[in-house]
Amino acid sequence: xxxxxxxxxxxxxxxxxxxxxxxxxxxxxxxxxxxxxxxxxxxxxxxxxxxxxxxxxxxxxxxxxxxxxxxxxxxxxxxxxxxxxxxxxxxxxxxxxxxxxxxxxxxxxxxxxxxxxxxxxxxxxxxxxxxxxxxxxxxxxxxxxxxxxxxxxxxxxxxxxxxxxxxxxxxxxxxxxxxxxxxxxxxxxxxxxxxxxxxxxxxxxxxxxxxxxxxxxxxxxxxxxxxxxxxxxxxxxxxxxxxxxxxxxxxxxxxxxxxxxxxxxxxxxxxxxxxxxxxxxxxxxxxxxxxxxxxxxxxxxxxxxxxxxxxxxxxxxxxxxxxxxxxxxxxxxxxxxxxxxxxxxxxxxxxxxxxxxx
Numbered sequence: 001x002x003x004x005x006x007x008x009x010x011x012x013x014x015x016x017x018x019x020x021x022x023x024x025x026x027x028x029x030x031x032x033x034x035x036x037x038x039x040x041x042x043x044x045x046x047x048x049x050x051x052x053x054x055x056x057x058x059x060x061x062x063x064x065x066x067x068x069x070x071x072x073x074x075x076x077x078x079x080x081x082x083x084x085x086x087x088x089x090x091x092x093x094x095x096x097x098x099x100x101x102x103x104x105x106x107x108x109x110x111x112x113x114x115x116x117x118x119x120x121x122x123x124x125x126x127x128x129x130x131x132x133x134x135x136x137x138x139x140x141x142x143x144x145x146x147x148x149x150x151x152x153x154x155x156x157x158x159x160x161x162x163x164x165x166x167x168x169x170x171x172x173x174x175x176x177x178x179x180x181x182x183x184x185x186x187x188x189x190x191x192x193x194x195x196x197x198x199x200x201x202x203x204x205x206x207x208x209x210x211x212x213x214x215x216x217x218x219x220x221x222x223x224x225x226x227x228x229x230x231x232x233x234x235x236x237x238x239x240x241x242x243x244x245x246x247x248x249x250x251x252x253x254x255x256x257x258x259x260x261x262x263x264x265x266x267x268x269x270x271x272x273x274x275x276x277x278x279x280x281x282x283x284x285x286x287x288x289x290x291x292x293x294x295x296x297x298x299x300x301x302x303x304x305x306x307x308x309x310x311x312x313x314x315x316x317x318x319x320x321x322x323x324x325x326x327x328x329x330x331x332x333x334x335x336x337x338x339x340x341x342x343x344x345x346x347x348x349x350x351x352x353x354x355x356x357x358x
Contacts, residue, residue: 014033015033015357016031017031017354017355018031018032018080018082019083019178019349019350019351019352019353019354019355019356020069020084020086020169021086021178021347021349021350022054022065022069022086023049023088023203024049024055024203024204024205025202026046026049027046027047027069028350029044029047029073029076029080031077031080031354032328034357038328038329039329039354039355040328040331041328041329041335042331043080044350046343046346046347047071047072048068049065049068050064053065056091057090057091058091058154058157059161062161065161065165066161066165069161069165070166073166081166081168082167082168082170083162083167083168083169083170084169084170084171084172084173084353084354084356085159085162085169086173086174086175086178086352087150087154087155087158087172087174087175089175089176090205090207090221091154092150092153092154092155093151094127094148095147095149095174095218095219096146097144097146098115098116098145099142099144100115101141101142102142102143103141108133112143112145112147113131116129116149126152127149127150127151128155129147129149131146131147131148132145132146134215150172155172171356175200176207176209177352178349178350179348179352180198180214180352181355182348182351183198183211183352184211184214185327185352185355186323186324186326186327190211190213191213193213194293195210195212195217195290195293195294196211196295197209197210197276197279197280197292197317198211198322199295199296199302200348200349201226201272201298201300202226202299202301203227203300204225206222206223206225206275206276206299206301207221207222208222208276210287212287217283217287218283218286218287220279220283222275222276222278223275224268224271224274224275225301226248226299226300226301226304228271228272229248229265229268229304230245230248231244232268233247233248233264236264237264248304249303253305262306265304265305265310269306269307272301272311273311273315276315292315294317295311295320296319296320296322297311297320297321297322298321298345298346298349299346302321302345303346308320321341322345323341323344323345324344324345324347324348324352325344325347325351326344
């Protein structure tokens with residue numbers, strides 16, 4: 001988009017937002033033009049990272065990450081400068097929902113931050129706090145507030161790398177919220193009592209975010225993720241890592257016994273399901289909630305053949321792989337062909353960030 005076109009768009013009240021999702025395995029970028037008729041996808045890209053670039057959310061190879069981000073922007077859209085950056089809930093981010101009473105003569109911010117300073121782990125000095133009021137009862141002065149704290153050291157390390165790559169992070173959010181944002185946009189209004197589990201199966205970690213009536217409730221982590229499937233196939237079939245990854249992508253599967261391959265994936269799924277069970281039990285006990293009937297998947301693990309079907313049978317729930325671009329217009333010049341669902345689901349967090357109007 002040229003400077004003149006961008007100027008005209010802003011006069012019309014239209015904006016452009018770019019979502020940047022940096023994971024352990026790859027970086028994803030999505031550019032969205034917010035027109036009056038709705039968001040339009042203008043650019044999207046995925047750049048795999050070199051091994052050990054990021055380990056457990058910690059940047060181990062700054063130069064490799066800067067090179068990857070620079071290459072990603074160059075291939076996607078050289079004009080991109082301002083980005084909304086997502087941080088992983090699992091690494092350096094803490095969150096909690098609390099109930100407060102608003103105090104007459106005191107601002108909401110003073111009330112919330114005053115309470116937060118007295119609560120572990122929010123009372124440490126090396127964090128940045130933010131909050132969102134989820135519900136408010138004017139008659140009783142009750143508030144339900146979502147508190148989020150990011151460790152300054154972790155947040156700053158990502159900001160510094162993004163700046164060195166020639167980008168400006170203008171908003172920092174959390175991947176769990178971005179997933180929820182993408183889901184709510186795709187499905188529209190949810191029923192008030194509908195509980196949905198959003199499961200992001202990443203490379204090293206699986207995040208489970210619970211929504212009720214489309215509103216964020218909590219997030220839990222499961223240590224079993226895509227890398228577990230890869231390592232199990234490597235052991236079972238004595239494969240190098242790159243070949244095991246291709247096999248999980250559905251490639252070269254005709255070279256292996258179909259029954260043995262299905263059993264290997266089911267074994268890995270069972271390990272993942274045990275972690276999901278624990279997360280479900282924790283949520284249902286803490287929220288006194290009915291059984292979770294809908295599971296929404298995203299991330300690389302969601303594309304492993306057989307995973308959605310197995311989880312559906314195992315947890316007796318409707319399981320869907322989210323396509324966050326299914327209800328979003330696309331620039332026909334940039335995207336003349338349909339985007340495969342297996343690619344779209346990898347972009348879920350970046351799409352959720354790009355859907356923000358900033």
